[in-house]
Amino acid sequence: MRKAARARSVLSRLDRAVFAQVAQRTWPAAEPVLPRLSRSADHGVLWFGVAVGMWTLGGARGRRAAVRGVTSLALASATVNTLAKGAVRRRRPLIDRVPVARRLPRQPLTTSFPSGHSASAAAFTAGVALESRGLGAVLVPVAASVAFSRVYTGVHYPSDVLVGMALGVGAAFAVRGMAPTRDLVAVPARPRAEVPALPDGDGLVVVVNPSSGAQPQFVDPVAQIRGQLPKAEVVLCRAGTDSLTDLLETAAAGAAARGGVFGVCGGDGTVNAAVAPALRHGVPLLVLPGGTFNHFAADLGVDTVAEGCQAVAEGHAVRVDVGRVVRDGDTDEPVYFLNTFSLGVYPELVRLRERWSPRIGGPAATLLGAARVLRTATPLRAEVNGRRRPMWFLFAGNGAYRSVGLAPLRRHDLADGVLDVRIAQAGRLARPRLLATAAGGLARTRLYAAARRTSLRIGGLPPQTPMAYDGEVVPAARELVLDKLPEALTVYRPLTD
Numbered sequence: 394m395r396k397a398a399r400a401r402s403v404l405s406r407l408d409r410a411v412f413a414q415v416a417q418r419t420w421p422a423a424e425p426v427l428p429r430l431s432r433s434a435d436h437g438v439l440w441f442g443v444a445v446g447m448w449t450l451g452g453a454r455g456r457r458a459a460v461r462g463v464t465s466l467a468l469a470s471a472t473v474n475t476l477a478k479g480a481v482r483r484r485r486p487l488i489d490r491v492p493v494a495r496r497l498p499r500q501p502l503t504t505s506f507p508s509g510h511s512a513s514a515a516a517f518t519a520g521v522a523l524e525s526r527g528l529g530a531v532l533v534p535v536a537a538s539v540a541f542s543r544v545y546t547g548v549h550y551p552s553d554v555l556v557g558m559a560l561g562v563g564a565a566f567a568v569r570g571m572a573p574t575r576d577l578v579a580v581p582a583r584p585r586a587e588v589p590a591l592p593d594g595d596g597l598v599v600v601v602n603p604s605s606g607a608q609p610q611f612v613d614p615v616a617q618i619r620g621q622l623p624k625a626e627v628v629l630c631r632a633g634t635d636s637l638t639d640l641l642e643t644a645a646a647g648a649a650a651r652g653g654v655f656g657v658c659g660g661d662g663t664v665n666a667a668v669a670p671a672l673r674h675g676v677p678l679l680v681l682p683g684g685t686f687n688h689f690a691a692d693l694g695v696d697t698v699a700e701g702c703q704a705v706a707e708g709h710a711v712r713v714d715v716g717r718v719v720r721d722g723d724t725d726e727p728v729y730f731l732n733t734f735s736l737g738v739y740p741e742l743v744r745l746r747e748r749w750s751p752r753i754g755g756p757a758a759t760l761l762g763a764a765r766v767l768r769t770a771t772p773l774r775a776e777v778n779g780r781r782r783p784m785w786f787l788f789a790g791n792g793a794y795r796s797v798g799l800a801p802l803r804r805h806d807l808a809d810g811v812l813d814v815r816i817a818q819a820g821r822l823a824r825p826r827l828l829a830t831a832a833g834g835l836a837r838t839r840l841y842a843a844a845r846r847t848s849l850r851i852g853g854l855p856p857q858t859p860m861a862y863d864g865e866v867v868p869a870a871r872e873l874v875l876d877k878l879p880e881a882l883t884v885y886r887p888l889t890d
Contacts, residue, residue: 404552408550408551408552409486409550411544411550411551412486412544412547412550412551413490415544415545415551416488416490416491416492416547417490420545423545424494424495426538427495427538427541427542427545427546428494428495428496428497428542428545428546430535430538430539430542431497431510431539431542431543431545431546431548432497432498434510434513434514434539435510437466437470437513437517439535439539440462440463440466440513440514440517441463443459443462443517443532444459444460444462444463444517445459447459447462447521447528448460451525451528452682452687452696452697453682453686453687453690453691453696454524454525454528454696454697455525455528457524457525458520458521458524458525458528458529459521461520461521461523461524461565461568461569461572461574462516462517462518462520462521462524463517463520464520464568464572465516465517465519465520465561465564465565465568466513466516466517466520466561466564468516468564468567468568469512469513469515469516469560469561469563469564469565470509470512470513470516472512472560472564473507473508473509473512473557473560474503474509477506477507477560478503478504478506478507478509481504481506481507482504482506483504483505483506483550483553484504484505485500485501485504485505485548485549486505486547486548486549486550488500488547488548490547491546491547495545495546495547496546496547497546497548500548501548505548505549505550505553506550506552506553506556507553507554507556507557507560508540508543508549508553508554508556508557508558509557510539510540510542510543510557511539511540511543511549511553511554511555511557511558511561512557512558512560512561512564513561514535514536514537514539514540514558514561515536515540515557515558515559515560515561515562515565516560516561516562516564516565517532517536517561518532518533518535518536518561519561519562519564519565519566520564520565520568520569522565523565523566523569523574524574540554540557540558541554584711584712584808584880585709585710585711585712586677586710586711586712586883588654588677588708588709588710588883588885589652589653589654589677589708590705590706590707590708591622591625591653591654591705591706591708592706592707593622593623593624593706594618594621594622594623594624594625594702594705594706595624595625595653596648596651596652596653596654597622597624597625597626597648597653597654597656597679597705598625598626598628598644598645598647598648598651598653598654598655598656599618599625599626599627599628599644599655599656599657599658599679599681600628600630600637600640600641600644600656600657600658600659600667601614601615601618601627601628601629601630601657601658601659601681601683602630602637602657602658602659602660602663602683603629603630603632603683604630604632614658614681614683614698615627615629617698617699617702618658618681618698618702621699621702621703621706622702622705622706625656626647628640628643628644637663637666638666641657641666641667641670642670644656644670645667645670645671645673645674645676646670646674648674648676649674649675649676653676654676654677654678654679654705654885655667655670655671655674655676655677655678655679656678656679656680656681656705657678657679657680657681658681658682658683658698659681659683659684660683660684660685660686660687660864661684661686661687661688661689661731661732661863661864662684662863662864662865663683663684664680664689664690664731664863665729665730665731665862665863665864665865667680668715668729668731668882669726669729671882672715672729672878672881672882677710677883677884677885678882678883678884678885679701679704679705679884679885680693680695680701680884680885681695681698681701681702682695682696682697682698682701683698686864688732689731689732689863691803692732692803692804692807693713693807693884693886694886694887695885695886695887700887701885701886701887703887704885704886704887704888705885707888709885709886709887709888710883710884710885710886711807711808711883711884711886712808712880712881712882712883712884713731713807713808713880713881713882713883713884714791714792714807714808714809714810714877714878714879714880714881714882715729715730715731715791715877715878715881715882716729716730716731716734716789716791716812716862716875716876716877716878717729717730717875717876717877717878718730718734718860718862718873718874718875719873719874719875719876720869720870720872720873721870721871721872721873721874728862728867729862729878730791730862730863731791731863731882732790732791732862732863732864733788733789733790733791733861733862733863734788734789734790734791734860734861734862734875735786735787735788735789735860735861735862736773736775736786736787736851736854736858736859736860736861736869737770737772737773737784737785737786737787737817738766738770738785738786739786739788739861740859740860740861740866741762741766741770741859742762742766743861743864743865743866744859744866745761745762745765745766746762749761749762770785772784772785772819773785773786773787773854773855773858774853774855775787775851775852775853775854775858776850776851776852776853777816777849777850777851778849778850779850779852781853782816782818783818783819784816784817784818784819785817785818785819786816786817787814787815787816787851788813788814788815788816789812789813789814789815789849789875790804790812790813790814790815791804791807791812791813791877792804792806792807792808792809792811792813793805793806793809793811793813793845794813808879808880810847810877810879811845811846811847811877812845812846812847812848812849812875812876812877813843813845814842814843814844814845814846814849815842815843816842816843818842847876847877848874848875848876848877849874849875849876850872850873850874850875851872851873851874851875852871852872852873853871853872854869854870854871854872854873856871860873
């Protein structure tokens with residue numbers, strides 16, 4: 394006991410001595426910056442702003458990093474403010490020695506140990522770094538400055554800051570334990586396929602659709618492709634002038650004639666349009682993300698154009714399943730989908746999002762579209778495998794999705810041979826049930842049905858019923874059959890093991 398007491402006394406004296414040294418030193422460059430930075434981090438405002446920027450500008454990896462960072466921050470804040478501060482109740486330092494110019498306009502009222510600002514800064518930065526090392530490295534100096542500012546302005550002892558940062562990093566790793574990052578979970582898609590390696594791109598014909606989605610591109614994808622694969626043939630689809638369907642067909646035929654590779658750069662809709670030509674001509678497909686969400690590319694493990702170019706240069710590819718929709722009485726080619734198919738309220742949401750996103754952006758358009766659908770939608774009546782039922786939506790995923798509530802998030806296997814079928818049924822109190830469905834509250838009740846199937850028959854659809862597949866909305870036939878083409882498509886992806 395005496396040894397422990399002496400150790401605490403030594404640490405306390407050291408803590409106060411370091412605090413005094415920081416207070417007494419002159420820091421000309423820090424004086425106009427650190428107090429403002431400290432205030433900007435109040436209530437996590439600084440980090441929420443950074444998260445919004447990453448979500449808007451960072452692509453698929455930036456969005457994942459933003460979500461992980463905010464989640465880690467929330468856990469760290471809850472731990473520090475509800476448990477740690479109440480357990481220790483350490484008084485704040487006396488700020489007599491701290492110059493007045495450094496002091497915060499409002500002194501904190503909570504106890505000193507540990508530092509909540511430091512915990513939040515470390516948690517957010519560590520969470521981001523676990524998802525994206527590059528973004529995390531950019532944030533480390535900012536987080537360190539926020540943590541030091543708490544000592545600089547006189548509101549925390551150094552040990553408060555160090556323990557707070559440790560708790561923040563621990564919170565980020567705890568979140569990773571509950572929701573593993575992609576480096577801990579094998580990137581989905583199997584089995585491997587034998588494909589040509591094109592180190593300089595000779596034999597690659599890639600169609601780039603610059604009008605896909607609303608994500609800003611800081612580096613021109615055409616310049617990226619030509620920089621990494623200088624001998625690739627790059628075809629640019631000019632909006633309002635070129636037919637994307639014709640360009641894709643010509644590119645696939647040209648790649649097949651040369652024994653090469655067919656590539657496409659765009660969003661999920663553009664990638665979907667490339668499936669039929671790739672299957673028809675029997676060529677491997679290179680998918681480069683260039684849209685707003687890029688769900689298929691993300692599930693494949695291709696987060697950037699550079700990663701896709703590296704995969705084709707090194708010759709790494711896998712075979713994946715393709716979902717198929719056969720419309721009875723339709724002599725045209727079946728509709729293919731790589732991600733999802735749906736009926737009910739979701740096609741209307743897609744339609745509204747596409748209409749509004751050019752003016753207000755994709756995320757805002759999605760939220761407003763969901764609000765409109767929840768207010769105005771009516772149930773759809775149709776037969777599913779011979780049973781007639783009213784339903785808010787029918788969802789079929791090309792492969793089993795991991796989910797939160799009803800929301801499909803990610804697939805662990807792109808060649809599992811199954812359709813992930815989900816139905817939200819309607820009935821009494823239809824509107825409240827739809828609201829509960831949107832919140833994920835019906836996932837454990839009889840109003841929500843989920844199953845894994847290899848095929849599904851849908852009949853009795855009203856005329857002009859819209860159906861959505863991979864973000865595209867078209868009229869459905871009265872009778873539909875959904876099934877799978879197992880391992881039908883060969884797709885390049887980075888080597889992960």
